[in-house]
Amino acid sequence: MRHPAIPKPSGSGMSPELIAYSALGIAAAVLAVIGVFTAVRYLRADGETRASLRLASRIRRTWRRSAPPLGLAVIDRTPTTTAQLTAKTGQRPEPRTRIPAITTRPDRTGVSVRMKTVAGIGLDEVAAQARHLADLWGCARVSVAPDGPGRLLVRAVRIDPLAAKTRYRPGLTVPATLRVWPMGEDEYAKPVAAALSNVPGIAVAGLPGYGKTSLVNSLIGRFAPSDVVQFAVADGKAETADAGDYADIAPRLFAFAGDDLAEANKLFIRLVKLRRDRYNAMRRALGTANLWDVNPSAAWPLVVLVIDEAHTFFSQPKGSDKRSRELAALAAENARLVDDLIRKGRSVGFVTIVITQKPTGDAIPTSIRDNCGIRISFAQTTQEAAVAALGDDIRLWPDANPVGLQDPAYLGVASMRIQGQEGFTRVRMPEVTPADTAKVAAATAHLTADPATLLPHGDGPDPVDFTKAA
Incomplete structure (x- = not known):
């Protein structure tokens, strides 16, 4: 039986040559689009970003050639299935050189290179070649x-972020979270933030004029627009709230004490009482023993106490006369009260910031200093002061030692230990002027409230208007 003939499709279809030309045309179009995109991106970038774009291109272009001499390549002698099938009879496939694949992302200060590891080349191997990579790429440093x-x-990093001064102008935007405090950029131009949640205290040290006041201005300027934060200050450099570094932010403070030990003692007693009252009321009101489980609120705000020139309030005066004994007793009581706030204030939403030049044991009691969860130091003149500020581990990290920050180029740079990161890191803190912080404090003065008045019994004193101080 004969089957009917199947009709041939009309036309002869695409020839292999036409298919090849079409593929080449598509590839050329794709390359043209990529080229136009790259050119437009380059032309629209500023000078620093253009330099980083050129560096990124050079890294990608030379990577396969530069990786093997640095030991960042391995010889894989195990043939793939394809190599085995295509090898000539009796011949063993050639071993392969495996190099980690990379992608690049440039920015104003440098290039981020994301690398896929291969067997035998991982974190330790690449980190050991960081200095050589920096030399090869012409960078200030590589991490x-x-x-x-x-x-x-x-x-x-092409340019040293630590040497370039930055400025932060606080506005009236309410911060998205109170759990972290954005502080600046590290030596690799990566943002650095310090935790505020579940941190009882922060110790800040350093020479005068190197950035301690600007750091506090940054904190207050950033968080003042939120009614979920309330501030108190004890300033060992001023007698009244309308004098000294905190005069401009006085409208945003619910409590203040100057360098008088008795006045500071009253403030610390008041805050310890608030700490106890909060603890007693919190489980019943919030259903938790830790405020950070539910986050601070306007009714249960985060309380930030700044103690500047803290040694003023803790140092034991010399002398055996009656007045010296009275001052010594006040200093000892102040130390005990602040120690109470730092040891017990974390769960009830207290953060105490202790600031001094050289936090040695005779200036700041070690029970206070060593219980601070975050320790920061601007420039120091001696190794003793660096160890007092950051702990004995700083000896193991000489590159981050604050003794090396005395150069005027490093005004505003501090060394600190970042949670979850090994060792110490140098951080460029942005400059925040008193005038900028004063504008924010004045605009947010109506948010000031004594946290004691917000408790269920509400028997705390009303906030004091320090702007009317005599």
């Missing part, structure tokens, strides 16, 4: 950090 399973983030 290497984990970036997820099987991945690394290599940060190539």
Whole structure:
């Protein structure tokens, strides 16, 4: 039986040559689009970003050639299935050189290189070559950090972020969270933030004029627009609230004490009482023993106490006369009260910031200093002061030692230990002028409230208007 003939499709279809030309045309179009995008991106970038774009291109272009001499390549002698099938009879496939694959992302200060590890080349191997990579790429420094399973983030910094002064102008925007405090950028131009949640105290040290006051201005300017934060200050450099570094932010303070030990003692007693009353009322009112489980609120605000020139309130005066004994007793009582706030204030939403030049044991009691969860130091003149400020571990990190920050170029740069990160990091803190902070404090003065008046029994004193102080 004969089957009917199947009709041939009309036309002869695309020839292999036409298919090849079409593929080449599509590839050329794609390359043209990529080229136009790259050119437009380059032309629209500023000068620093253009330099980083050129660096990123050079890193990608030379990576396969530069990685093997640095030991960042491995010889894989196990042939793939494809190599085995295509090898000539009797011949063993050639071993492969495996190099970590990379992608680049440039910015104004450098290039972030994301790298896929291969067997035998991981964090330790790449980190050991960081200095050589910096020399090869012409960078100020190169850092290497984990970036997820099987991945690394290599940060190539062209210009030193620590040497470039920055400025922060606080506005009236309410911060999105109170759990972290954005502080600045590290030496690899990566943002650095300090935790405020579940942190009982912050110790800040450093020479005069190197950034301690600006750091506090940054904190107050950033968080003052929120009614979920209330501030108190004990300033060992001033007699009244209308004098000294905190005069301009007085409208945003619910409590203030100057350098008089008895006045400071009253303030510390008042805050310890608030701490106890909060603890007694919190579980019943909020259903938790830790305020950070539910986050601070306008009714249960975060209380930030700044103690500037803290040694003024804790140092034991010399002398055996009656007045010296009275001052010594006040200093000892002040130390006990502040120690109470730091040891017990974390769960009830207290953060105490202790500021001094040189936090040695004779200036700041070690029970206060060592219980601060965050320790920051601007420039120091001696190794003793650096150890007092940051702990004995700073000896193991000479590159981050604050003794090396005495250069005027490093005004506003501090060394600190960042939670979850090994060792110490140098951080460029942005300058915040008193005038900018004063504008924010004046505009947000109506948010000032004594946290004691917000408790269920509400028997705390009303906030004092320090702007009318005599």
